[in-house]
Amino acid sequence: MIETRQLTKRYGHLIAVNEINLSLKEGDVFGFIGPNGSGKTTTMRMIATLLNPDYGEAYVCGQSIYTNQREIRRLVGYMPDFFGVYDDMTVIEYLEFFAAAYRINGPARRKVCEDKLELVDMAFKRDAMVNQLSRGQTQRIGLARTLLHEPQVLLLDEPASGLDPRARIEIRNLLKKLGELKKTVIVSSHILPELADVCTRVGMIEKGNLIVDGYVDEVMRKARQQIMLQIRVKENIDRAAQLLEKCDLVGKVEIVKGTIDTTLKADTFDYSEIPTLLIEHGFQLTLFREEEVNLETAFMSLTKGLVQ
Numbered sequence: 262m263i264e265t266r267q268l269t270k271r272y273g274h275l276i277a278v279n280e281i282n283l284s285l286k287e288g289d290v291f292g293f294i295g296p297n298g299s300g301k302t303t304t305m306r307m308i309a310t311l312l313n314p315d316y317g318e319a320y321v322c323g324q325s326i327y328t329n330q331r332e333i334r335r336l337v338g339y340m341p342d343f344f345g346v347y348d349d350m351t352v353i354e355y356l357e358f359f360a361a362a363y364r365i366n367g368p369a370r371r372k373v374c375e376d377k378l379e380l381v382d383m384a385f386k387r388d389a390m391v392n393q394l395s396r397g398q399t400q401r402i403g404l405a406r407t408l409l410h411e412p413q414v415l416l417l418d419e420p421a422s423g424l425d426p427r428a429r430i431e432i433r434n435l436l437k438k439l440g441e442l443k444k445t446v447i448v449s450s451h452i453l454p455e456l457a458d459v460c461t462r463v464g465m466i467e468k469g470n471l472i473v474d475g476y477v478d479e480v481m482r483k484a485r486q487q488i489m490l491q492i493r494v495k496e497n498i499d500r501a502a503q504l505l506e507k508c509d510l511v512g513k514v515e516i517v518k519g520t521i522d523t524t525l526k527a528d529t530f531d532y533s534e535i536p537t538l539l540i541e542h543g544f545q546l547t548l549f550r551e552e553e554v555n556l557e558t559a560f561m562s563l564t565k566g567l568v569q
Contacts, residue, residue: 262287262414262445263308268317270303270469277303279469280317285447285462287413290440292460293449300469301449302342305416308447309339321414338412340403342419346391352378352402353387356409363410377405381435397428404435415439417448433459490532492521493548494539501544508538520548 267280278300285291293301306312308319310330319326321333347355356374365373378384381401386394394402400420407415420436421429436459439446450456456463463480465473473480494501502521506514510532513524525532536549 262289263319263321263447265304265308265319266317268304268307268319269315270300270307270312271315276469278307278314281466281469281471283464283471283474285445287445288440288443289462290436290446290448290460292456292463293447293466294456294463295449295466299466301466302418304466305339305418305447305449309337309416310334311339335410336412337414337416338407338410339416340407340418340420342422344403346394346399346402348390348392350391351388352383352391352394355391355402356406359406360409365409373409374405377408380408380438381405382431395428397424397431400424400428400432401435404432413445415444415446415448417446419449421450488525488529488532489552490523490525490535491548491550491552492523492535492539492546493519494521495545495547497544501539501542504538504542504544505535508535510535522552 263283263285265281265283267282268278269276269280270278281300281304283291293304295301303312307314307326308321310326310333314326322336324332324336326333347358350358353371353374356377357370360370360374375384375387378387381404383398383401383405386398386402391399391402404417404420407417417436421432424432436446436448440459440461448456448460457477460477462476463473464471465480492501492505498516498519498521502514502516505511505521505523510525510529511523512526515522515524523535536546539546
């Protein structure tokens, strides 16, 4: 559905996007992660044919961004991080205005607008003035507008930017719905834990370079170079720590607030003998778990915090 080959954009001596290669299939929800100025928006604007690259190629549904821009714009729904609304329109009028621009005419226009309001859970605001909506409601109306022409590909630039916690949860739920509809989605965001819930794939970009690209579980495994276990025993914690230090699987042991943080040696994934060892030496386990690696810790592990 989306393929880029060495996609590059320069501004003078600044390389905003540096030879990015992507390949996304139908139904992929791709979380695009990176600091401000890393090249996320520039990449999305090139895919949407709103910005010409200096080098490289991109295809959307098999159509080249150089020779089939009009067709690509029919296939793509692009939602920027900030967009304006009109002061003198109701929500339904606002959507019908854009539906008309997409040449959706006759009775079908009203039905399409009503359907999209239902999809984004905004039907109760159909007759409200668009300039009186909250930030979260405006974002949802913007998403409804983006979906009017039934695009196969969605490019959503920071859709949860500036939203309160409840509005962010609502946007996250909408993204899940889009994945179920088999849309191919690129969504950029700084809210890393929430991206992990909705994305099938993740890309991490720094200073214009795509340094990580893979399915979420692959990225987690890449970030997990060593497994850490969190262990608690009923008593004699110091003696238990000393026993663990002698275990061939263990690289480092540290007692932190009553918990024995046990880091295994690199490439050690089977640690089933450790709880057996403790129990055989008379220790009663009150906690034994593997430290979770989430998208946020993976991002910190795999990136260096570079910006342009």
